[in-house]
Amino acid sequence: MEQTRLIIAVDGYSSTGKSTVSKRLAARLGYTYIDTGAMYRMVTYRAMQEGILRDGKVDDDRLKHALTAMRFDFKYNTRTGHHESYLDGKQVDAEIRGLAVSNNVSLISALAYVREVLVSKQREMGREGGVVMDGRDIGSVVFPRADVKFFMTASPATRARRRYEEMRATNETVSYEEVEANVLYRDHADSSRAASPLIKTRDAIEIDTSETTIEEEVEQMLAVIHARHASRD
Numbered sequence: 681m682e683q684t685r686l687i688i689a690v691d692g693y694s695s696t697g698k699s700t701v702s703k704r705l706a707a708r709l710g711y712t713y714i715d716t717g718a719m720y721r722m723v724t725y726r727a728m729q730e731g732i733l734r735d736g737k738v739d740d741d742r743l744k745h746a747l748t749a750m751r752f753d754f755k756y757n758t759r760t761g762h763h764e765s766y767l768d769g770k771q772v773d774a775e776i777r778g779l780a781v782s783n784n785v786s787l788i789s790a791l792a793y794v795r796e797v798l799v800s801k802q803r804e805m806g807r808e809g810g811v812v813m814d815g816r817d818i819g820s821v822v823f824p825r826a827d828v829k830f831f832m833t834a835s836p837a838t839r840a841r842r843r844y845e846e847m848r849a850t851n852e853t854v855s856y857e858e859v860e861a862n863v864l865y866r867d868h869a870d871s872s873r874a875a876s877p878l879i880k881t882r883d884a885i886e887i888d889t890s891e892t893t894i895e896e897e898v899e900q901m902l903a904v905i906h907a908r909h910a911s912r913d
């Protein structure tokens with residue numbers, strides 16, 4: 681018998697390893713992985729590129745207009761084994777992961793009209809189930825009735841070190857202090873914004889990644905998912 685294809689929500693602070701475990705979970709389950717953070721990053725990138733965001737100020741009318749035409753796609757590259765993000769058909773992973781976009785993305789993701797457009801696209805992408813979606817508001821807003829909800833945490837120092845190593849690996853010249861400041865700033869901005877702040881819903885299962893390996897986390901999460909399957913099928 682074919683198993684029900686579930687909606688799995690993975691929320692949490694930045695650099696807790698959400699995207700790494702979500703990709704592995706999706707691969708193990710044969711599900712699609714959707715990186716909603718990349719969508720907020722793509723909007724930020726486009727706004728910076730077109731001068732819609734300048735010196736910390738956003739031209740709301742122009743951004744609303746630009747949003748109506750933006751197309752977001754995710755592809756799994758079987759040759760490289762990487763998940764790729766496309767904005768209007770162009771791959772933009774390197775551009776959207778840099779510090780310039782990271783420093784501005786909280787501003788853009790706090791805008792209610794941006795969230796409205798992206799949430800509606802995310803609901804459409806996950807409508808049929810069989811998805812692992814990672815973000816900040818997946819279990820609270822995008823899919824409040826998701827089949828399984830995880831909430832990932834880790835100490836700020838662990839997260840800053842991970843992010844620093846990740847950025848150094850892509851040859852971006854940044855200092856550890858800059859990365860740590862960005863992690864702390866985004867924690868505060870994500871949790872305190874008025875529009876869909878980051879919260880752990882009561883039905884979310886917390887996964888603390890400070891002391892565990894990725895493999896351990898994935899196994900722990902798969903056990904929860906299999907138990908949920910067993911109660912559904």
Ligand code: DC
Pocket residue numbers: 694695716717718720721785786789790814815816817818866870
């Ligand atoms: O997961 P990430 O670090 O790539 O996300 C980038 C930013 O986008 C993050 O600072 C918070 C925001 N974000 C959000 O507000 N809602 C989501 N569902 C995903 C990300």
